[in-house]
Amino acid sequence: MKTSFTRLAMTAGLGAAVAAGGIVAASAEEPKQGGVLRIVVGSKIPSYDGHRESTFGMIHPIRPFYSLLIRVNPDDPQSSNFICDLCEGDVPTATNDGKTYTFKIRQGAEFHDGTPLTAHDIVATYNKIVFPPEGILSNRVSRFAMVEKISAPDDFTVQFDLKYASPGFMPMVATPFNFVYAKKDLERVDPEGKDPQYGMKWHQNNINGTGAFSFVEHQPGSHVLGKRHEKYHHEGKPYLDGFKAISAPKMSVRIQAIRGGRADIEFRGFPPKSRDDLVKALGDDITVQESAWNCTFGYAGNQTKPLFQDKRVRQAMTLALDRWGASNYLSKIAIVKTVGGLALPGHPLATDEATLKTYYGYWPDIEKSREKARELLKEAGAEGASFKIWNRAVDQPYKVVGTWMLDQWKQVGLNVEQVVVPTGPWYAGLRDPDAFDVAIWPSCQSVVNPIVDAGAWISKERAADNRGYYTDPVLDEWYDQMNREGDPAKQAELYRKFEKRVLHDEAHFGQVLWWHKINPHRSFVKGWKIAPSHYLNQSLDQVWLDVPDEERKQRTMDELGG
Amino acid sequence: MYKYVIKRLLLLIPTLFGAAVLVFLLLRAVPGDVCQLRLGGGGEWIDPVALEQCKIQLGLNDPLHLQLVDFLASFFTFNFGESMWTGRPVAFEIGLRFELSLQIAIMATLVSIIVAIPLGTISAIKQNTWIDYLVRTISIAGIAIPSFWLGIIIILGLLITTQAWTGTPWMPPIDYRPLWEDPGYNLSMLIWPAVATGYRYSAVATRMTRSALLEVLREDYVRTARAKGLLEKMIINRHALRNSLLPVVTIIGIEFAFLMGGLVVTEQVFNLNGIGKLFVESVTNQDYVMTQSLVMLVVTIFVLVNLVVDILYAVLDPRIRYS
Numbered sequence: 001m002k003t004s005f006t007r008l009a010m011t012a013g014l015g016a017a018v019a020a021g022g023i024v025a026a027s028a029e030e031p032k033q034g035g036v037l038r039i040v041v042g043s044k045i046p047s048y049d050g051h052r053e054s055t056f057g058m059i060h061p062i063r064p065f066y067s068l069l070i071r072v073n074p075d076d077p078q079s080s081n082f083i084c085d086l087c088e089g090d091v092p093t094a095t096n097d098g099k100t101y102t103f104k105i106r107q108g109a110e111f112h113d114g115t116p117l118t119a120h121d122i123v124a125t126y127n128k129i130v131f132p133p134e135g136i137l138s139n140r141v142s143r144f145a146m147v148e149k150i151s152a153p154d155d156f157t158v159q160f161d162l163k164y165a166s167p168g169f170m171p172m173v174a175t176p177f178n179f180v181y182a183k184k185d186l187e188r189v190d191p192e193g194k195d196p197q198y199g200m201k202w203h204q205n206n207i208n209g210t211g212a213f214s215f216v217e218h219q220p221g222s223h224v225l226g227k228r229h230e231k232y233h234h235e236g237k238p239y240l241d242g243f244k245a246i247s248a249p250k251m252s253v254r255i256q257a258i259r260g261g262r263a264d265i266e267f268r269g270f271p272p273k274s275r276d277d278l279v280k281a282l283g284d285d286i287t288v289q290e291s292a293w294n295c296t297f298g299y300a301g302n303q304t305k306p307l308f309q310d311k312r313v314r315q316a317m318t319l320a321l322d323r324w325g326a327s328n329y330l331s332k333i334a335i336v337k338t339v340g341g342l343a344l345p346g347h348p349l350a351t352d353e354a355t356l357k358t359y360y361g362y363w364p365d366i367e368k369s370r371e372k373a374r375e376l377l378k379e380a381g382a383e384g385a386s387f388k389i390w391n392r393a394v395d396q397p398y399k400v401v402g403t404w405m406l407d408q409w410k411q412v413g414l415n416v417e418q419v420v421v422p423t424g425p426w427y428a429g430l431r432d433p434d435a436f437d438v439a440i441w442p443s444c445q446s447v448v449n450p451i452v453d454a455g456a457w458i459s460k461e462r463a464a465d466n467r468g469y470y471t472d473p474v475l476d477e478w479y480d481q482m483n484r485e486g487d488p489a490k491q492a493e494l495y496r497k498f499e500k501r502v503l504h505d506e507a508h509f510g511q512v513l514w515w516h517k518i519n520p521h522r523s524f525v526k527g528w529k530i531a532p533s534h535y536l537n538q539s540l541d542q543v544w545l546d547v548p549d550e551e552r553k554q555r556t557m558d559e560l561g562g
Numbered sequence: 563m564y565k566y567v568i569k570r571l572l573l574l575i576p577t578l579f580g581a582a583v584l585v586f587l588l589l590r591a592v593p594g595d596v597c598q599l600r601l602g603g604g605g606e607w608i609d610p611v612a613l614e615q616c617k618i619q620l621g622l623n624d625p626l627h628l629q630l631v632d633f634l635a636s637f638f639t640f641n642f643g644e645s646m647w648t649g650r651p652v653a654f655e656i657g658l659r660f661e662l663s664l665q666i667a668i669m670a671t672l673v674s675i676i677v678a679i680p681l682g683t684i685s686a687i688k689q690n691t692w693i694d695y696l697v698r699t700i701s702i703a704g705i706a707i708p709s710f711w712l713g714i715i716i717i718l719g720l721l722i723t724t725q726a727w728t729g730t731p732w733m734p735p736i737d738y739r740p741l742w743e744d745p746g747y748n749l750s751m752l753i754w755p756a757v758a759t760g761y762r763y764s765a766v767a768t769r770m771t772r773s774a775l776l777e778v779l780r781e782d783y784v785r786t787a788r789a790k791g792l793l794e795k796m797i798i799n800r801h802a803l804r805n806s807l808l809p810v811v812t813i814i815g816i817e818f819a820f821l822m823g824g825l826v827v828t829e830q831v832f833n834l835n836g837i838g839k840l841f842v843e844s845v846t847n848q849d850y851v852m853t854q855s856l857v858m859l860v861v862t863i864f865v866l867v868n869l870v871v872d873i874l875y876a877v878l879d880p881r882i883r884y885s
Contacts, residue, residue, distance in 0.1 A: 040736070044843060046600050046647050052612070054601055137619070139601055139612045204649055220648065220658055221835040221843070223737045246737045246833075249843070252714070253736060253833045260721050260733025281721075281731065424594025424848045427602070432593075464610035465602075 031527060035545040035552030036559040037243040040254040040263040044221070044247065047204035050179040051129050052137040056534050059176060060267050061224035061245035063538040065112070066179035066209035067233070069103060069122055069158075070170070072447060074542050077531035078291065080347060080448055082174045085539075086117065086210065086233070087158075091170070098165025098486045101173075105156040109233035111182050112207075112214035117233075119152035124183035126150045126160075128200060136200045143172055143452055146483075165486045168452035176446050176535050182208060212238035212541035216560070221247055227560055232541065239527065239544035241556040258286075258522065264545075265521035268534045269293070271335055271396050278520045287523040289530035292338045292345055293515035295444035297397055299389070299405065300468035300509050304433040307387060308468075312380040314507035317438075318361030319373035320412040325366060326404060326513060334400040337516035342457070342499045343450035344532060345514060348488075349495050350450075359504040373412040386415040390436030392426040401512060402440055430467055439467040441509065446535035450495065451482055457502045457509055468508050475501060475508075563876070570869050577865055578858060582637060585857040586630050589850050595622055596646045596848045620646050633854060647849040655840065655852065656859065662738055663836035666752060666759070666829075667821035671814060673760025674767055679810070681764075682771025683803060689776065697768065704765025710827035713758040717831070720754075736833040755832040759825060763817045770813050774806035781805075807878055815871035816864075823860035 043057025050058065050066065071085045082091045087103040094101055109117040130147045132138040146166035151159050162169060185208055190198035207215040210233065213226035227242040246263060248254045255274045257263040259281050270278075278286050301308030301317065308314060323339045331337035339362070341351040356362045363369040377383050391402040402418050409416045419436075421429065429435035443465075445453050458479045460466040475498060482494035502509050519530050524546045531537040545552055597616035602608035617623050621632070636643055642652040685697035717733055724732040735751040778784060779802050787797045825838040837856065844852035876882045 044647070044847075047649055054608070135615075135619070137612050137615050139609045141611055142609045219738075219835070220650065220655060221840060244737075247835070248736055248833045249839070250830045250833065253831070256717055256721060256733055257736050257833075260717075260731050262733055262736045281725070423846065424599055425592060426594070427598040428593030428595070431598075464613070465608065 029526070029546070031239045031544040032546065032549075032552065033239050033544070034241050034549070034556060035547065036555040037240050037265070037525065037540065037543055037545065038263045038555075038559075039243060039245045040248045040257050040266045041245050042249055042251060042254055042266070042268055044249070045218070045224070048207050049201075049203045050177040051132075052139055052204070054139050054177065056268055059535050059538055061218075062207070063176055063179075064211050064213040064226055064243060064540045065207050065215055066211040067109070067539070068174065068176065068178055069126075069180060070174045071176070071539070072174060072531060072536050074537050074539065075529065077529050077537040078346070080171075082170060086122065086180055088156075094165065094169075096161075099162045101160040101162075101169070103158045103160075105158060106233055107156055109210050110231045111210050112229055113182075115182050115184060115208075117180070117182075117210055118155045119158045120155070121183045122158045122180060123150050123152045124186045125178070125180045126158075128181070128186060129178055133197065133200060135197055140172070140175065140177065143168070143455075164484045166483055167485070167488075167491060168449055168483060171447040171449035172452065174447050176538065179203075179209060212539055213240075213243060216242070223247060225559060234541055237541040239542070240540065241552075242560050243540055244559050258520065264525050265519070265528070267519065267538060269335060269517040269519055272332055272518060275518045275520050285523050286520050287525075288518065288520045290519070291517045291530045291532050292340075293335070293444075293517040294344050294446070294448050294533040295442060295515035296342070296511055297336055297401055297513055297515060298441045298443075298509050298511040299438055300441050300466075301387075301438050302433055302436055303468050303470040303508075305437060307382060307385055307437070310380045310382065311506055312376040313382045313385070314510075315360050315504075316373040316376040316380070316382070316412065317409065317414075318503070318507050318510045319363075319369045319376070320414070321361055321405065321408050321510065321512060322366040322369075323362060323513060324364060330401065330404055330513065331516060334397040335516055335518065336397045336401055336513040338514040340514050341503060341511060342454060343495070344448050346532075347448050347450060349492055351496070351499060355496070359500065360507060361503070361510065370412050377412065377414070384413050384415055386417075387437035389416060389418045389438050389440065390426065390429055391418055391420045391440045393420045393422045397515065398440060398442075405512065433469045441467040442515075444515075444533070446533045448532060451491065454479055454482070454495070454498060457498075470506075470508050472501075472506065472508065563873075567869065567873070570865075570872075574862065574865050578637075578861060579634075581861045582634060582854065582858060583630070585854050586633055586850075589848075589853055590626065590629075592848070594848055596620065596850070597622065599847055600647060633851075637854075637858065642855045643851045645844070645849055645852045647844070647847045647852065652852055652855045656837065656855065659836050659840050661740065662752075662834060663822055663825070663838065665741065665748075666755060666825060666834065666836060667818055669752060669756035670760040670763060670821055671818050673756055674764040674814065674817065677760065677764035678767030678814075679771055679803075682768040682810075683775060683798065685768065685772040686775035686779065687798065697772070701765040701768040701772075704761050705769075707762070708827075709759045709762040710831045712761065713755060713828050713831040716754050716758055734832065738835055751832070752834075755825070755828050755834060758832075759821065759828055763814075763821075766817070767810055767813050771806065771810050774809050775802055778802045778806040804878060808875055811874050811878065812871055815867050815874075819860075819864045819867040822863050823856065 039060060041057060041060045043055055045058050045061060046053050048062050068085045069087055070082045070091050073081045073083045084091055086106050086109060088106045089104055092101050092103055105119045105122060127150055129138050129140055130144040146162045146164055146169055147160060148163045149161040153159055181203055185202050186199045188199035188202050212229055212232050214229045216225040216227050218224045224245045228238055232238060248257060254266050255270060259278055275288055301314050303309050327337055327339050338345050341356055343350040357364055389402055389406060392398045399420060406416045406418050430439055443456055456463055456465055458476045459471040460469050461471060462476060478494050478498045482491050485491040485494060503511060517530060526546045527542040527544050597613055601613055621629060644651055645655055681697045685694045688694050721731040721733055734754050735747055739747045741748045784797060784802055787801050823837050825836060826842050829836045829838040841856050844856060
């Protein structure tokens, strides 16, 4: 059952490499212009405003209409490299002791309504995201806490002044929700004169971006249709005439839609069994891209309850889990796979295998690990202790992994039950420390940004989503230090300390396995590379269809009418 | 008759009021809220400030009694409000889906009638023959098989058979086009759920037709008709079948009302953007405003369909008169 970290990393790397190889081979081919890509989307669009939303249900159909200031490299989305989208040249490095970032803005970019893009649009956009006026909902205000001022020294320069140097700043700028809006749209006046914030809310129901595609129609609950933006700022792109994002909440429909030729691709991910079924049914007509997924799947004992206040109990709980074995067998039925610490495996801040194997719960010998767990439980007087797992009524990966955890804990003598509730009550329960014993605690992020994301595990007084309800001033201090540390080596050192305390010393949080993203798609879809997040690489400007000319024309006729 | 209709319509008001209060309270008894789901339903990090602001904007922090008064006042002034999830007017969201649900309900009801009445009649006439046994087996199977399961089997069957015959798997369309825009596309999408659902309901109606007809066939007036030497065909069509249709009409009416708001799972299986799917989504999203409006819509449909059924009684049976 032993699976070495190296092998896993190699597997993940290989997966990425296979995907990359496919694209390398594809990019050696000449991309063909035309056709309409059909996507199936498993979630709904709350509003079109990226600044207030956080669901992939909005990102997948709406992101192609917008551009970002910088973005994850679509040709290398597995890396942490950013490239300019609406800025020009290379992504800027910080000046003024890491406190100033100056972006040169691309000239000639146009919004879909013909308005030329200037630095003032970028400033207005980021002011809405970072300093929203009262009554305007922006979902990333706290994460831009380092920003002091955003200004435009001239029409094509944008300057961000920070309160302190922060390694988390640039990844936050690259967040795919930061759609760039036109300043004149944000300043629109309510034609009825009723709403003074009309412009700030205009993008909730209207679309005008500089993205690769312009908006054609949205049938709520059915589909979103976009057509090529002829004046797109990346020359020669997009290759497609358009895209159609079809809403299909049920996973079986999405899978069968790809199988039955109603859709070409789904960007969130399918379980392993569905991948295998599609490959079996369609053979070479299906290409599978896989990647480690920037979503942690873990749990926390509720430390308002006496049982979990004893760190020996928490340590025993993590020691009982056979992560290395699960990476092999659980990954055959669930969308989890990669063993790792708090940072996404493969990221420069991720823990190396040797270090990881010294942490509780990561020992390669599971029998020795469980023996230690029993010993700690005995010391704590918690042999045979009873508790319930508070889980979400969603199969992948919640119920599958939750059931596995239950079995693992039973193997060290704990008496565990699982309570599975629908999403709404589950979240409500998480907010009520009296409602649960052990919470399933997932966290999905877009851009890989371990330093900022570590904010989930600091004290409950500062982290609203702390599911362990603990206070740990040491973690808080280290978190603040690493967020202001300019030296990458010192930052990594702080991160190691922080992680060890969370996973091992205090065992506040038990990271079980990282999610694993599986994207089977029709083999004729070329140019798209899997990213470690379902939020990333969704501009679709590099995607093309390797089908006969007639079929591409027919698709365009069918969906866009010529 | 018109007084009776007006009286029944007026009775709609207390019925709606009771339903409104009940659904309001039941929805709020479920823990959780739309803001949490909207901002972090996928496990994403949520800005606590944004979460609080969302709740304030949607009035979720207001006292419960104020929310109830607000809801009742809005509803009875035909202002259904805006969806808490999308921010779009509820009437617009429902209107978008109503057409599809209505078409499915009509198609499934037609399938049900076309199958049920002939089969039920034949089954009654040929009682205790192999034909009767066959029809009863088919109808019992229809009752036993959930329509969503039949839907899944239909989709898989289409995928497998088309791949075996043509080499390319085919499945019905998953995005809707109106009947008058693209009839071929529309019907190739909707015929399958109509068959899956219609079969289920036809099974109930077939059994009802059979048992009602058997009862009528034993009546004195049927015996008299036979004694008069009337043709069996005429006895069945003019005397027996018409009188046995009352319970069948009731069943079909209730089924129709149920189809308008109750095709919850079948709509998901076939990816139909109808009222049932909207219902599931709004309940899952804890979109109180939308769910309340949908419940009220379904209640109204049920009451009105029942009224129509009652009027049909009088049409079918001259002995029934309302005053």
